Amino acid sequence: MAISRELAGQKWVLLTTAQTPTNIAVIKYWGKRDEDLILPVNDSISVTLDPSHLCTITTVAVSPNFEKDRMWLNRKEISLSGARYQNCLREIRSRANDVEDKEKGIKIEKKDWEKLHVYIDSYNNFPTAAGLASSAAGLACLVFALANLMNVKEDHSQLSAIARQGSGSACRSLYGGFVKWCMGKEKDGSDSLAVQLADEKHWDDLVIIIAVVSSRQKETSSTSGMRETVETSLLLQHRAKEIVPKRVLAMEEAIKNRDFVSFAKLTCNDSNQFHAVCLDTSPPIFYMNDTSHRIISLVEKWNRAEGEPQVAYTFDAGPNSVLIARNRKAAVSLLQRLLFQFPPNPETELNSYVLGDKTILQDAGINSVEDIESLPQPPEFNSSSQKFQGDVSYFICTRPGKGPVVLPESDSLLDPKTGLPKNL
Ligand SMILES: Nc1ncnc2c1ncn2[C@@H]1O[C@H](COP(=O)(O)OP(=O)(O)OP(=O)(O)O)[C@@H](O)[C@H]1O
Numbered sequence: 093m094a095i096s097r098e099l100a101g102q103k104w105v106l107l108t109t110a111q112t113p114t115n116i117a118v119i120k121y122w123g124k125r126d127e128d129l130i131l132p133v134n135d136s137i138s139v140t141l142d143p144s145h146l147c148t149i150t151t152v153a154v155s156p157n158f159e160k161d162r163m164w165l166n167r168k169e170i171s172l173s174g175a176r177y178q179n180c181l182r183e184i185r186s187r188a189n190d191v192e193d194k195e196k197g198i199k200i201e202k203k204d205w206e207k208l209h210v211y212i213d214s215y216n217n218f219p220t221a222a223g224l225a226s227s228a229a230g231l232a233c234l235v236f237a238l239a240n241l242m243n244v245k246e247d248h249s250q251l252s253a254i255a256r257q258g259s260g261s262a263c264r265s266l267y268g269g270f271v272k273w274c275m276g277k278e279k280d281g282s283d284s285l286a287v288q289l290a291d292e293k294h295w296d297d298l299v300i301i302i303a304v305v306s307s308r309q310k311e312t313s314s315t316s317g318m319r320e321t322v323e324t325s326l327l328l329q330h331r332a333k334e335i336v337p338k339r340v341l342a343m344e345e346a347i348k349n350r351d352f353v354s355f356a357k358l359t360c361n362d363s364n365q366f367h368a369v370c371l372d373t374s375p376p377i378f379y380m381n382d383t384s385h386r387i388i389s390l391v392e393k394w395n396r397a398e399g400e401p402q403v404a405y406t407f408d409a410g411p412n413s414v415l416i417a418r419n420r421k422a423a424v425s426l427l428q429r430l431l432f433q434f435p436p437n438p439e440t441e442l443n444s445y446v447l448g449d450k451t452i453l454q455d456a457g458i459n460s461v462e463d464i465e466s467l468p469q470p471p472e473f474n475s476s477s478q479k480f481q482g483d484v485s486y487f488i489c490t491r492p493g494k495g496p497v498v499l500p501e502s503d504s505l506l507d508p509k510t511g512l513p514k515n516l
């Protein structure tokens with residue numbers, strides 16, 4: 093489709109840059125009732141992670157000069173032909189409005205958006221496709237940035253229903269704090285969207301430590317794994333109908349009251365049930381490995397020794413562990429325990445072994461790898477407790493965080509003159 097006569101020949105480039113967080117589910121989404129629209133079989137609840145440690149930054153640009161839509165991810169050009177990208181682009185374009193920038197002499201009318209092409213450049217400040225939910229932050233950022241560029245008037249909840257069509261869990265990254273993805277009832281998916289339960293300031297005692305667990309083999313993707321579960325697991329049906337609805341209500345209550353004991357029990361139980369459902373799939377899917385199981389034991393043993401939960405654990409479709417500590421004191425003790433049991437390989441530097449908020453490391457009295465070696469054995473460990481050097485690749489210390497934001501033009505990844513990536 094050719095652009096209008098008024099726009100033809102114009103050389104301007106209009107840009108928007110946005111930052112979007114990733115999220116971790118504490119009540120899991122697993123199973124679709126509609127594969128194309130990405131409609132889930134149950135509600136889910138997540139915690140948004142602080143974007144200063146884990147986020148996507150995306151710049152989107154439009155110009156009458158662009159001949160087709162193009163996208164770069166982490167400095168490499170990727171194809172936008174997949175149905176999920178196409179669905180998001182179509183839905184956002186159909187909601188675009190007039191845009192005017194008098195200073196730059198730019199005037200785009202609503203009808204022009206169908207013909208104008210966009211360039212997209214994105215990067216994740218954490219490893220892509222490594223089980224850290226890059227697709228959630230990435231698709232949410234794409235939709236949020238495009239909505240801003242195209243002057244889409246819809247609120248974050250409406251945008252979440254578009255991001256959902258890029259990747260289910262992405263809909264929960266449109267908000268900070270604690271977020272619920274309501275499964276909805278409508279066939280067209282219009283009521284399957286995210287709502288914020290509480291913002292990130294509501295429960296700011298929580299500290300999150302992620303253990304990125306070394307894994308050699310590539311796991312089954314979430315998309316195909318959950319399809320196989322829906323086709324073969326009876327346990328999933330019981331989970332979706334009987335368990336999750338009650339658990340979601342209890343989790344909302346726990347979050348509202350900052351009731352860590354309930355929050356932790358529900359989070360751990362739901363993660364374990366999600367992995368049980370994967371095991372109930374035929375053929376069974378194993379996402380956790382021995383290191384994941386050892387981390388669960390470490391937390392369970394410590395929680396029992398303390399008399400009540402200090403830490404909650406949750407695992408997505410991979411071996412990485414996300415640990416939510418009730419407060420800073422618990423996070424410091426947790427980090428000491430984790431480093432005691434999983435010390436780094438000899439050549440690893442402390443700086444690359446513990447990432448994110450390093451002040452927790454300082455509070456734990458650890459300033460060098462030698463300090464890890466001299467950590468005392470935690471009291472609940474017994475004499476046969478082993479150390480597993482090198483079984484964790486690295487840790488990330490973070491906390492609940494804010495939702496998407498628009499960044500200033502100086503943060504643009506695309507050149508404002510050409511619209512091409514600055515750092516190719
Ligand atoms: N910044 C981004 N912008 C757009 N798409 C992205 C972005 N980051 C990742 N993606 C898409 O998500 C895919 C990776 O998703 P995948 O589910 O394999 O990994 P993950 O989300 O990092 O891990 P997991 O889902 O196991 O937590 C990429 O191949 C790409 O298609």
Ligand SMILES: C[C@@](O)(CCOP(=O)(O)OP(=O)(O)O)CC(=O)O
Binds near residue numbers: 117136227409
């Ligand atoms: C285990 C999970 O992380 C599953 C995430 O699945 P995806 O959102 O990655 O799947 P698609 O909708 O097919 O893109 C649990 C969760 O985030 O709720």
